[in-house]
Amino acid sequence: TRQVAALEKRLSARLLNRTTRRVSPTSIGAAYYQRCVQLLAEFDAVRDLIGALTRRRAEINEAVTQHVSDPAVAALLIAKTSLAAERGVTLTLTDDSHLGTLDPALATDVITLLGNLIDNAMDACDREDPWVEVTVTQDDRELVIRVADSGAGMDPDTFENAMQRGYSTKSDSSGHGLGLALVAQTVRRHGGTLHTDVTYGSVVTATVPCR
Numbered sequence: 001t002r003q004v005a006a007l008e009k010r011l012s013a014r015l016l017n018r019t020t021r022r023v024s025p026t027s028i029g030a031a032y033y034q035r036c037v038q039l040l041a042e043f044d045a046v047r048d049l050i051g052a053l054t055r056r057r058a059e060i061n062e063a064v065t066q067h068v069s070d071p072a073v074a075a076l077l078i079a080k081t082s083l084a085a086e087r088g089v090t091l092t093l094t095d096d097s098h099l100g101t102l103d104p105a106l107a108t109d110v111i112t113l114l115g116n117l118i119d120n121a122m123d124a125c126d127r128e129d130p131w132v133e134v135t136v137t138q139d140d141r142e143l144v145i146r147v148a149d150s151g152a153g154m155d156p157d158t159f160e161n162a163m164q165r166g167y168s169t170k171s172d173s174s175g176h177g178l179g180l181a182l183v184a185q186t187v188r189r190h191g192g193t194l195h196t197d198v199t200y201g202s203v204v205t206a207t208v209p210c211r
Contacts, residue, residue, distance in 0.1 A: 067097040068136065072107045073114065077134065080118045089122050089130040097136045099143075106143075106208075109186050110136075113145050113206050116179040121149035124202065133201070138210065142192075145206045153202030163194070 008015050015029030025033060060081050068074040077093060084091035102110060114134070121132040126149075135146040154162060163184035183206060187194045192208040 064093055067093055067095070068099045070099055070102045070107050070110075072104075073099060073102065073110055073136070076111050076114055080115070084118075084122055084132060087122060087130075089125060089132055091118070091122075091132045091134065094133060094135040097134070099136045099138050109190065109208075110143070110145070112186050113183055113208075114147075116183050117145065117147040117204055117206070120179050120204075121147050121151070121202075124149055124151035126150040126152075131201075140210060142210055143208045145208075146203060148201040148203040151202045153198040154196060156196075159196045 004015060011032075013028045014026050015032060017024045017026055060078055064074050064077045064081070068077060081091045081093075099110075114136070118132060118134065122130075125132060129150045131150050133148045135144070135148075137144045162180045164181060184194055187206050187208060190208040192206060194204070194206050196202070196204045
């Protein structure tokens, strides 16, 4: 056909053997055909992957936004859920979470609390069973952030030390001692409380009064 002839000219190679009785592929033509089939299969795989990722993103968005109305906090949770998945950690927002739209200044502090607590939990969770569970609730009196993970947790003395700037439970402490210290500083500024316990996992709870 005209298209094949144009392709042969562009490739400077014969793709088909033509006789009066039959047309058959040359060795180059057969190899070219197989490569085209492979590329089409790879394209289908990429398309399926993109479709799966798009659907998963939509599921994450819906799971978060039906419980969290504040756009900045919701965006953080969506981003952290995606990041956790990339690291092989299952991050979930509990069904009893509920958070309305916050004052921008308070939303910024909630993002600081959530972001650091989630990052710490992803680092500390059990590598054999990596999960993080987040609960955010709000009423007329207080806002509660609870982050649990599958790790072993910290004893009271270690937790107290970890709230000091520069302290880290990691063997390489360079640059890692700020997360819980920032959380503690933010909670204190609001006159709230911060504590840990080990129940169904390692649990850290931050409570901030609503004013």
